[in-house]
Amino acid sequence: MLHYLQIENFAIVEQLKLHFNNGLTIISGETGAGKSILIDALGLVLGDRADSTVVRQGCETAEVSAVFTLPSPAFKWLQQQNLKSSHECQVRRVINYNGRSRGYINDQPVAVQILRHLGEYLIDIHGQHAHQSLLKSDIQRQLLDDTASSPSILEQVKQTYEHWKSLKTALDSLGGENRFDQIAFLRYQVQELEAFDLTTESLERLEKEHHRLTHAQKLLEHCEIALMLLDNDEGGATLSTLSKANHALEEVQQHDPKLDDIIALVENAIIQTQEAVGELRQYLHHLDIDPANLQEVQQQIATLQDLARKHHVRFNDLPAHFEKLSQQLTELENYEENANRLEAELTEALQAYRVATEALYQQRVQTAQQLAKQITTEMDKLGMSGGNLVIAVSADEEAPPTATGTDMVEFLVTTNPGHPPKSLQKVASGGELSRISLAIQVVTAQSNGVPILVFDEVDVGIGGGIAEIVGKSLNHLAQQRQVMCITHLPQVACQGHHHLQVNKTFNQKSTHTDIHLLDNQQRIEEIARMLGGVEITSQTLAHAQEMLQRSHQSAQ
Incomplete structure (x- = not known):
């Protein structure tokens, strides 16, 4: 989990120190206050691309550091990289005004690629436009494989593919007709x-x-x-x-x-x-x-x-x-002799590849049925009653070998009973696509091993009772993971265990963004603000307090 985040001279943040706890942390604030800066800083310290624009105006460097408790896979991976670490790990990134950056793990200099790889073990960020990537076939296949019970089957496909590819390259290099x-x-x-x-x-x-x-x-x-x-x-x-x-x-x-x-x-x-x-x-x-x-x-x-x-x-x-x-x-x-030998080996390697891909196909079909059922259930919770998601897996033995097999994976959905499922690209309503995307993200997040999940305004286009259900889904997810959610919806915000408020202040010389943890009374006031209205009345405050009390009671 993430314990501590420190930001210095990053974008419009001069200095910020934040402590985090388990559970669901809500991040809210006025539009344009800089709520996504927190997410950007997390991404940066874990290897996202950096340039000089992230350095606060007038400063030489920007710096982001974070302290994590490492899950076992991350700890073992760091040991394999000969990087000294305990299960508590400090990660730091320094960006110069010229765009160059340096990375550190426990004060040991490391390449940015190392930070990025470590980040894959620690955090999964679901952006507000994540549904756009879900339209891609490769992403859909990856989501399916990530939830499979036996990753070794896909690894076997990769290994047999590499062996086949090396033999084919050797055969091609013999010259052929020329x-x-x-x-x-x-x-x-x-x-x-x-x-x-x-x-x-x-x-x-x-x-x-x-x-x-x-x-x-x-x-x-x-x-x-x-x-x-x-x-x-x-x-x-x-x-x-x-x-x-x-x-x-x-x-x-x-x-x-x-x-x-x-x-x-x-x-x-x-x-x-x-x-x-x-x-x-x-x-x-x-x-x-x-x-x-x-x-x-x-x-x-x-x-x-x-x-x-x-x-x-x-x-x-x-x-x-x-x-x-x-x-x-x-x-x-000696072309004939060598070609015959390589062709025999190539045929044998292709057969081994086909056996591995058949096992992968069977696993994908089984996983697809289970995953589609879970996503459909989540869609129903999000107000898409009668909606149904189907994950179609089709094998193509005539397709050229690849490292991920030869299967086509496609997410199909119907939002109305009795209608045939269509590809996600053909779902007409943006709001529906947003909810389907959230359902997929919530379900797949439960199945992968990443301990920190961040949702950046994934509830756009959702409101009313559905928003409350979204908040409860995130709250339930936070029983197993550390979850952070940037939201404008009070129904989601009241489901959080902790609440951070982002404020932007101005003076004649500069702009500042501050983030601070709200106590119970401050949470009531913030949720009242999110409920709307130019003036926050006693009635709005009472409504906000009631929403918080109800969320606490339902969580118990």
């Missing part, structure tokens, strides 16, 4: 690269040889200096000096046994120096400083670099590129 042209072109590319020793090791050797030849003169000069210092009788050279030192120690070795180890070390140094001198002479003898060799290596490297540019790869990626082209050529040259 494979002969592809073979000719690939063969030309492979033969062009085959002329060179294209392995990772050979390219490394070539680069090392180029580096050595480039510095050959410097190698020669320094090695000759080292040889002169190691093996020259003049100037106190190392080998000569070591031999003289060894002779001097041997002359007195008999007088002190402690010299034995020192003499052994010197003799070992003489042996190693002699070996170094021999190796160095051998190295100098074979050192190649021929400029022609350097030019040849440079030409090889230049040729390979040209090839890399021609094939649009990096120099060091030529071996992998050559191997890839060779493999593609082999697969195309």
Whole structure:
């Protein structure tokens, strides 16, 4: 549930701090007071798109933060994302004046997509124009699937579809009718690269040889200096000096046994120096400083670099590129064998997909019957007596596979007994469509696992006794979920457990919106205002008080 919401410099809100409780929270206020700002702020902190217009005029940033108690799925998901969290979680969003934003979960920076995904576990917002989206076939199918008893069946369809799709892509990539042209072109590319020793090791050797030849003169000069210092009788050279030192120690070795180890070390140094001198002479003898060799290596490297540019790869990626082209050529040259194998696998994958979609179809048909019955019952409560909603599910095995199966799902409704049901698009009355939409939302909200439900003026076009029924439906829903409802209807407002009032104030420099929790007397006054009239009379107040008392009694 939502415990706390803080808004700073957001739209026309300078600063706002609100605490929330379980049950049904009513949000009311004059038209244009900014009631939807609360909903917009909730949407923003949970990943809705943001731009610079949400930042209060004259401010650098806007900030919205909220504290939630996480349901188990959300808590587990955060753990999977390596985000530290307890079951109480703080979510924060900061928007700069330039439109850029930053998101945080428990003060850990996160991408906006993470906020959005977390929001899917926490809150479901039903806007006043939600019925427009309900006209879409994809939304109707999703509502049906969301209420299904076994989500794993749809997941199985998705998995079998992805497997089928990957095999089809592999088969298509074999070339089909134009494979002969592809073979000719690939063969030309492979033969062009085959002329060179294209392995990772050979390219490394070539680069090392180029580096050595480039510095050959410097190698020669320094090695000759080292040889002169190691093996020259003049100037106190190392080998000569070591031999003289060894002779001097041997002359007195008999007088002190402690010299034995020192003499052994010197003799070992003489042996190693002699070996170094021999190796160095051998190295100098074979050192190649021929400029022609350097030019040849440079030409090889230049040729390979040209090839890399021609094939649009990096120099060091030529071996992998050559191997890839060779493999593609082999697969195309063995087209029949590979195609037969893939076609067999594709047929098997399609069969597995059809089995999964058949199970999904059966589940959808069963779920559709149950869901349609529940929605029809809710429609009856909302004053559409005799109305009936039917959810038609039709399987099309000839349709191309998709991740959601091949079924067509359509919500059909009749508002008059004896008339055939029609698609929602053909329902004439906007008021009827609004009530049908509300019935669908109330029923489906009970079946999904989202703990917070927000209804933003979904009761537009409803009044009188039906409005009271709408309020009772929301009150009943709030026994299981935390529900918020923006409304202009006093019949709905009096059914709330808590009541927030939105007020807009003006001065010469700016506009402010404030929201505060009403006590019982203030609720009576607010509901009296919602009942209408330029002047709130004692009779209006008494009516408002009676409505509140009746709603409390019916809730008990």
